[in-house]
Structure formats: C-alpha cells, structure tokens
Amino acid sequence: MPVYVDISRCIGCRSCEVACKRVHGGKGHVNVHMAGDHASVPIFCHHCEEATCTIACYTGALYKDAERTAFDVEKCTGCGLCQLACPFGVVWSDKIAHKCDLCAGRETPTCIISCPANALSTDFELASSRARARAAMAVARGR
Amino acid sequence: MPQVLVPTVCPYCGAGCQFFISVEKERATGIEYMPEHPASEGALCSKGNAALEILYHPDRLHHPLKRKGDGWARISWNEALELIARGLGGALKRFGPECVGFLSSSKCTNEENYLIEKMARCLGSRNIDNCARLCHSPSVVGLNRTLGAAGMTNPISDIANSKCIFIIGSNLAENHAILSRWIHRARDSGAVVIVADPRMTHTAWMADIFLQLKPGTDVALLCGMTHVIIKEGLVDSEYIGKWTRGYEGLVEAVKDYTPEKVSEITGILAGDIVRAARAYAISPASSILYSMGITQHSTGTDNVQAIANLALICGQLGRQGTGVMPLRGQNNVQGACDMGALAEFYPGYRRADDPKTAKLFSHAWGLDLPVGRGLTATEMIDAAARSEIRAMYIVGEDPANSDPSSSYTRDALEKLDFLVVQDIFMTATAQLADVVLPASAWAEKEGTYTSTERRVQWSCKAIEPPGEARSDLEIVCALANSLGLKFNYPDAASVLSEINQLVPQYGGILRERLNGPGLVWPCPNPDHPGTPILHTQGFKLQDGRAAIVPVRYRPAAEEASWEYPFILTTGRVAVHHNAGSMTRRSPSLIEREPELFVEINTQDAAKLRIADGDEVSITSPRGGTTARARLTDRVKKGVVFMPFHFPGTNMLTTEATDPEAKIPEFKVSACKISRGD
Ligand code: SF4
Ligand code: SF4
Ligand code: SF4
Numbered sequence: 139m140p141v142y143v144d145i146s147r148c149i150g151c152r153s154c155e156v157a158c159k160r161v162h163g164g165k166g167h168v169n170v171h172m173a174g175d176h177a178s179v180p181i182f183c184h185h186c187e188e189a190t191c192t193i194a195c196y197t198g199a200l201y202k203d204a205e206r207t208a209f210d211v212e213k214c215t216g217c218g219l220c221q222l223a224c225p226f227g228v229v230w231s232d233k234i235a236h237k238c239d240l241c242a243g244r245e246t247p248t249c250i251i252s253c254p255a256n257a258l259s260t261d262f263e264l265a266s267s268r269a270r271a272r273a274a275m276a277v278a279r280g281r
Numbered sequence: 282m283p284q285v286l287v288p289t290v291c292p293y294c295g296a297g298c299q300f301f302i303s304v305e306k307e308r309a310t311g312i313e314y315m316p317e318h319p320a321s322e323g324a325l326c327s328k329g330n331a332a333l334e335i336l337y338h339p340d341r342l343h344h345p346l347k348r349k350g351d352g353w354a355r356i357s358w359n360e361a362l363e364l365i366a367r368g369l370g371g372a373l374k375r376f377g378p379e380c381v382g383f384l385s386s387s388k389c390t391n392e393e394n395y396l397i398e399k400m401a402r403c404l405g406s407r408n409i410d411n412c413a414r415l416c417h418s419p420s421v422v423g424l425n426r427t428l429g430a431a432g433m434t435n436p437i438s439d440i441a442n443s444k445c446i447f448i449i450g451s452n453l454a455e456n457h458a459i460l461s462r463w464i465h466r467a468r469d470s471g472a473v474v475i476v477a478d479p480r481m482t483h484t485a486w487m488a489d490i491f492l493q494l495k496p497g498t499d500v501a502l503l504c505g506m507t508h509v510i511i512k513e514g515l516v517d518s519e520y521i522g523k524w525t526r527g528y529e530g531l532v533e534a535v536k537d538y539t540p541e542k543v544s545e546i547t548g549i550l551a552g553d554i555v556r557a558a559r560a561y562a563i564s565p566a567s568s569i570l571y572s573m574g575i576t577q578h579s580t581g582t583d584n585v586q587a588i589a590n591l592a593l594i595c596g597q598l599g600r601q602g603t604g605v606m607p608l609r610g611q612n613n614v615q616g617a618c619d620m621g622a623l624a625e626f627y628p629g630y631r632r633a634d635d636p637k638t639a640k641l642f643s644h645a646w647g648l649d650l651p652v653g654r655g656l657t658a659t660e661m662i663d664a665a666a667r668s669e670i671r672a673m674y675i676v677g678e679d680p681a682n683s684d685p686s687s688s689y690t691r692d693a694l695e696k697l698d699f700l701v702v703q704d705i706f707m708t709a710t711a712q713l714a715d716v717v718l719p720a721s722a723w724a725e726k727e728g729t730y731t732s733t734e735r736r737v738q739w740s741c742k743a744i745e746p747p748g749e750a751r752s753d754l755e756i757v758c759a760l761a762n763s764l765g766l767k768f769n770y771p772d773a774a775s776v777l778s779e780i781n782q783l784v785p786q787y788g789g790i791l792r793e794r795l796n797g798p799g800l801v802w803p804c805p806n807p808d809h810p811g812t813p814i815l816h817t818q819g820f821k822l823q824d825g826r827a828a829i830v831p832v833r834y835r836p837a838a839e840e841a842s843w844e845y846p847f848i849l850t851t852g853r854v855a856v857h858h859n860a861g862s863m864t865r866r867s868p869s870l871i872e873r874e875p876e877l878f879v880e881i882n883t884q885d886a887a888k889l890r891i892a893d894g895d896e897v898s899i900t901s902p903r904g905g906t907t908a909r910a911r912l913t914d915r916v917k918k919g920v921v922f923m924p925f926h927f928p929g930t931n932m933l934t935t936e937a938t939d940p941e942a943k944i945p946e947f948k949v950s951a952c953k954i955s956r957g958d
Contacts, residue, residue, distance in 0.1 A: 147465050149454035149483045151855045156327040156869050160312065164869075175915045176486060251314045254324045254458035256465060268469050275471030 147257035150178025154249035183238035194223035295609030297732020342719035343748025368699035372672035378405030385622035386677030387614035390728030392776035407655025423585030435604035442602035445564035450574020454483035497837030503587035505543030515562035520596030534831030566602030616731030719750035738799035838937030845951035861926035904932035
C-alpha cells in the first residue's frame with residue numbers, strides 16, 4: 139500500500155518533501171521533480187512486490203513486511219547496494235540507508251495529510267475515478 | 282514524557298491554516314496537523330511545515346540593542362525605553378507629530394496592530410501604515426468603492442462550489458497552496474478553470490483555459506471580456522437593474538475593446554478571450570481569485586475595479602460558489618487593515634478624514650485626535666528622503682528589502698534622526714536603526730489573526746520568547762507609557778474586548794467564542810454566527826447598490842526600450858515568503874531554493890549567449906544585481922521573472938505608483954541582461 143500520486147493534482151509545492159523530512163529527523167524520502175516547464179512529479183518508494191532493494195540487501199536490513207518494504211536499521215551496514223538496485227532512485231544512503239517507511243506509527247502518512255492539493259493517497263483507484271468523473275462532466279457539458 | 286499540543290495560526294500566508302505545536306519541557310518539538318480546520322483540512326504548505334525552524338535560530342534577537350559606532354551594544358529594556366522616549370519623544374516635541382512615522386506589521390496580531398494604531402493617533406501622528414500598502418491597497422480602495430467592502434467575499438472552502446474559477450494575477454499554487462485542493466474539488470465536479478498570468482506558473486497546471494498576457498495589460502483583458510459579455514447579451518440584466526448603478530457608463534467605456542484590439546494589446550488570442558468571457562458569464566456560479574499580479578501595478582486600482590465590474594454585470598456575487606476573492610499574502614494583513622493600521626482609516630475602516638471618526642475615537646480614547654489621512658508607507662519613505670519625516674518606529678517590516686528601488690529606501694531611512702525597529706531578526710532595515718527591540722514570533726505570544734477569508738482565529742502561546750525578547754503587545758504598551766500615554770493592557774484578551782466595543786465588524790468576536798476555527802466577520806454581536814458570504818442582500822453603499830466604475834486601459838509606467846529591452850516581472854516561489862527574513866533562515870526551505878534566479882525565455886537567452894545556470898547581471902535605470910539564469914519557456918520572449926525573496930530584485934523595480942492606492946508597480950519594470958563574465 140504505497141503512496142499514489144494524482145499527477146493532475148500535483149502543483150509542485152514541495153510540501154510533501156518538507157513534511158517527510160520534518161518527521162524523519164531531517165532525512166526526507168520524497169523528491170519532487172520538475173518535468174519540463176510545467177509538470178511536477180513527486181517520486182516515492184513504490185513498496186514493490188518484488189523489491190530489488192531487498193534482493194540486493196545482503197544483511198536482510200531491507201525486507202518485505204506484508205505490502206510494505208520495511209527497513210531494520212540495526213542490520214544496515216551502509217554499503218549502498220540498495221541505492222544502486224532501486225530502479226526509481228528512492229532509497230539512499232549516507233552512513234545507513236534511508237527510505238520511505240510509510241510513516242510507521244502514524245495513522246496516515248505525513249505527506250498525504252500535508253499535501254495542500256490533495257494529490258496523494260493510498261487508494262490506487264482514486265486518481266482514475268476522479269479522471270472518470272471529470273470526463274463524464276465534460277461529456278455532459280459537450281466539451 | 283508530558284507533551285502538550287498548542288493550537289496556533291501559521292505565521293506565513295493569509296490562508297489562515299492552523300496547526301498544533303507539540304511542546305515538551307517548554308520547547309517546541311514538533312507540528313501536528315489539524316484535519317478539522319475549515320480552510321486547510323490539516324494540510325500545510327512547505328513553509329507551514331518548516332515554521333518551527335525559525336524559532337530557535339541562532340540569529341534571533343535576544344536583547345535590546347543600540348547603535349555604537351559601526352556595531353551594536355547590548356542594553357537593558359529600561360535604557361532602550363529611555364532612549365526611545367528621548368528619540369521619538371524629542372522628535373515629537375521638536376518637529377511635531379507630523380514628522381514622526383509608524384509602520385505597523387501584518388505579521389502582528391490584531392491586538393498589537395490596534396495598539397500601534399492607537400499609540401500613533403494618540404501621539405497626534407496620522408502617519409501610520411502597514412505593508413498592505415505594498416500588496417492590497419488597491420483592493421481596499423477599489424473594492425470599498427465598488428462593493429462597499431474590501432475583504433474576500435466568500436470562504437476558501439466555497440471555491441469547491443464554483444462552476445467557473447477565474448484566477449488572474451495569482452500564483453496560488455505556490456503562494457496559497459491549500460486553495461488548490463478546493464479548486465481540484467470544483468474541477469472534479471465539472472468546473473472550468475481559467476488562469477491569466479504573464480508566466481506559465483504551477484497554478485496554470487490546473488487551468489482549462491490559460492491566458493498568457495503581457496505584463497501590465499490586465500485592464501485591457503478584463504475590458505475585453507466585459508465587451509464580449511455585453512455584446513453577446515450574456516449580462517445578468519435583472520441583477521444589474523436591482524443591485525448596481527453606473528452600468529451605462531461601463532457599456533460606453535468598453536465599447537472599443539473588441540477581442541481583436543485586446544488581442545493586440547495583451548498578446549492573447551482573440552478566440553481565447555471570447556472563450557474565457559463566455560465561460561465566466563454563463564456558468565451558474567463563477568468566482569474570481571486575484572492577488573499581487575492585479576494589485577502591484579500603477580493601474581492597480583483600475584485592475585481591481587475592472588474585476589468588480591465583471592462580477593457585477595454577470596451577477597456573480599452574493600451566492601455560493603461566486604465572489605471576488607483578493608488573496609492576502611501575510612497571516613494578518615487583513616487584520617492589520619481592519620484595525621486601522623492604514624493612513625486613511627481608523628479601526629473598522631472609519632475614514633480618517635471624517636471629523637465624526639475623530640470625534641468618536643477622541644471620546645473612546647479620551648484624547649483629542651487629528652482629523653485627516655496621513656502619509657502612506659511609500660510616502661513616508663519619500664518624506665524621510667526629504668527630511669520631512671524625522672523619526673520612525675517600524676514593527677516587523679523590512680522596507681529596506683521589500684520596497685521598490687531599495688537603495689533609495691535605504692538612503693531615506695539613513696537620513697532619519699531616529700529609527701526604532703522591532704523585529705525577531707536583524708533585518709536589512711534593523712541594520713539602519715538607532716535602537717533595535719527583540720520581539721516575539723507567533724508561537725511565543727497569543728492573540729487573534731484575521732485570515733484572507735475574514736476568519737478571526739485565536740493563536741495560543743506555546744513557548745517563551747528567547748532571552749529578553751518580549752511580545753509586541755508588551756513592548757508597545759511599555760513604549761506608549763514611556764511616551765506619556767496610559768496603556769494598561771495586561772493581555773491580548775483585554776485589548777480584544779476594547780476592539781469588540783469599537784470595531785462594529787468585530788462586535789461579537791469575543792475571546793471565549795474563539796476556541797477552534799474562529800469566527801468570520803462581520804459578526805456584530807455576541808449571538809451572531811458570523812458572515813461567511815458577503816453581499817447576499819445587496820451592498821453597504823448608497824441604496825444598497827454596488828457601484829460600477831468604468832475603467833480604461835493605460836499602459837504600465839515603464840515600457841521596454843532600446844536600452845532596456847526586457848520587461849521584468851516579480852513574484853514568489855513556493856518555499857519562500859516575502860523579503861525572506863524567515864524563510865531564508867529556514868534550512869529545509871533555503872536548501873530547496875538557495876539563491877536569486879532569473880527566468881529567461883530560451884530564445885532570448887540564445888541571442889544573448891546565456892546558458893542555463895550562467896551568472897547574469899540584470900540592470901535597470903535604478904540599479905543592478907546578479908542572478909543565476911534559468912532558461913525556460915514559462916515566460917514569453919521579452920519578459921523575465923525574478924522572485925523578490927532575495928536582496929537584489931528590488932534594486933531593479935520602479936518607484937512608479939498607483940495614483941490612488943500608492944502601491945508601487947512591482948510587476949512591470951524595464952531592464953537589460955548580460956552575461957556576468
Ligand atoms: S505536497 Fe502534493 S502538490 Fe505539493 S509537491 Fe507534494 S504531491 Fe505535489
Ligand atoms: S526502495 Fe525502490 S526497489 Fe525498494 S521498494 Fe522502494 S521503490 Fe521498490
Ligand atoms: S498555505 Fe499559508 S497559512 Fe497554510 S501553511 Fe502555507 S503559508 Fe501557512
């Protein structure tokens with residue numbers, strides 16, 4: 139159950155970045171990228187089903203915990219293999235690895251509440267159901 | 282560990298988001314969101330999320346300081362008050378109260394603004410203003426004249442009920458980010474979103490129709506839309522007949538603004554002007570949102586009036602989903618104006634040039650008060666430059682950084698015989714002061730703030746101010762007393778109850794009613810629920826009718842020329858706020874936007890042999906600065922954009938002002954650019 143983005147809603151305000159960093163002791167796990175002149179795309183951990191980061195991690199610090207790709211800081215050696223393995227570039231390391239923990243211990247992930255544009259949710263269907271609602275309205279209006 | 286959650290109002294923009302500060306062992310340790318908040322639903326923008334970072338910043342002022350040679354000497358509060366009594370008091374005696382100026386702060390609470398206004402007027406000075414002068418003074422003038430009230434007409438959450446949202450001159454996606462959730466909600470139920478801006482901003486991402494106009498041609502665009510609506514018979518004749526006066530004059534005034542002519546002036550396709558006009562006029566509920574892109578022009582008042590006209594002829598006021606919404610940039614700019622920290626008004630927008638006003642307040646405050654408007658913020662600087670203003674008291678403002686043509690402003694402030702600055706950091710303005718007083722940040726004091734939707738909210742005190750810093754309320758009282766007045770207010774609540782008596786709009790906004798989301802003014806008595814939507818039953822003007830005031834397009838004061846071929850327009854970015862004294866000290870914000878940049882169109886840049894990331898120098902007739910080039914097609918050829926959060930930008934901007942509202946034309950200045958090497 140990762141965080142999904144409704145790209146039509148993201149306004150590139152970077153609140154998710156700052157909020158994530160705030161609650162993770164200054165180490166953020168979201169990166170908002172400006173794509174071209176106009177679009178902005180926040181890049182999150184996908185909590186992949188077959189997570190290459192967990193395969194690369196030889197100590198088992200990164201592991202699957204049901205839908206979540208979880209991280210055990212005690213086991214991490216800071217080798218950085220996960221950083222190379224992740225196809226989305228969202229796990230990074232300094233002395234240890236850092237990645238999205240879906241705000242473990244909080245009811246809702248921080249970025250989701252904080253996002254001013256309501257662009258984030260854990261509901262995969264939400265973005266497409268909104269798109270369908272807009273399309274239906276456009277058809278009804280004849281435009 | 283015992284942890285307390287203290288509700289406070291965000292210190293940045295005017296959206297009025299609240300959040301809890303969690304306090305452990307008397308330290309602010311974290312933020313918790315407030316999902317039940319009516320405007321933000323718990324969301325915060327990047328600045329709100331980073332707000333705590335400034336509280337414990339090493340640059341915070343901890344002690345009163347006095348100038349000593351080129352440096353500063355720490356002094357006691359007593360000595361500071363004595364120096365000020367001598368400096369300000371001396372100027373009052375020697376040159377008269379008209380030679381002393383007061384700048385109040387749209388970052389301070391209503392109670393503090395009320396007291397600063399009261400102090401200035403009681404000392405006999407009419408020169409009191411606040412930085413609203415630099416953002417929404419045209420709204421105050423233009424909307425009071427046309428609609429009889431200057432606030433946002435409808436609540437933020439009501440935007441979701443709009444079927445057509447026309448955003449002009451506002452990059453709300455970056456500056457009032459939480460509004461975007463309501464716009465998205467409206468879009469999901471079929472609303473059309475129109476965005477007019479010289480720059481393809483993040484706000485334009487939400488647009489169905491994007492109108493990229495030339496800077497300074499807003500009146501032409503609005504008149505063009507009005508022309509189309511009248512010509513195609515899309516006006517709401519019933520509404521015009523019942524609730525307005527002056528329609529005929531408008532028909533005459535916009536007669537020549539055909540889409541083709543307007544297209545030539547604005548650079549927008551004629552077809553798009555027609556599409557936008559139709560969408561706005563025929564939708565069952567349309568709202569207009571605007572901000573600095575409308576007001577910061579030498580035609581600012583005309584821009585605002587043109588907006589009001591458009592809403593009036595289409596009857597798009599006084600109902601759900603409609604309205605005219607000026608978005609205010611600071612957390613209490615609405616409140617500072619409500620409290621009369623404006624040259625032309627006493628508290629509650631009572632005209633200062635009306636003898637009845639002076640009489641009423643003379644009676645209430647027990648002193649003879651001066652009649653007539655005083656000097657505005659911009660005029661005070663001019664008067665200081667001419668040595669007509671000899672001493673100033675500046676609270677929480679940084680004119681040396683935020684005013685146009687900064688070097689002129691600095692010289693003017695240096696000419697003063699005596700300058701007191703009260704702030705939380707050593708700002709560029711404080712650097713010029715004789716005495717600097719350490720004030721409190723929002724979390725260190727209590728009181729009310731009025732958000733852009735006229736929502737008056739109580740913000741609680743979470744922690745103690747650092748060192749010997751005091752709340753602005755305490756400082757103002759001490760200062761007033763040392764200048765011979767009798768200000769005896771133990772806390773903010775005691776000031777609020779005086780405001781309840783004297784400001785009719787706040788009559789029922791009692792302290793005990795303010796736990797939670799607050800109340801929306803006008804709220805005349807203690808049982809009144811507040812008034813989220815204005816103008817439901819006509820207007821507070823003659824016969825209850827709004828005034829349609831015809832306007833005509835005038836070009837901006839400055840145009841591109843052979844020597845200065847580019848038009849510079851200024852604005853904000855998501856992670857910074859105003860002059861930047863707070864956000865530039867906030868690590869998680871400054872690391873995201875660390876330096877001044879200038880956006881240049883790729884084709885212009887190619888001609889000048891400028892590459893992305895080059896250091897370039899930008900020069901205008903008033904001064905020059907350097908910035909990092911950003912090549913982009915967000916701006917059209919001939920236009921460049923710079924944010925004003927860094928010193929430098931306002932070295933370039935023009936000092937041309939709106940003839941009525943006196944706001945400087947920050948949005949249009951001619952400049953030239955060359956590569957740094
Ligand atoms: S907070 Fe929301 S709108 Fe802002 S950048 Fe992140 S996802 Fe986009
Ligand atoms: S860190 Fe990368 S590879 Fe691992 S779960 Fe997240 S997205 Fe997948
Ligand atoms: S939108 Fe405005 S009030 Fe809300 S968090 Fe951001 S700056 Fe603060």
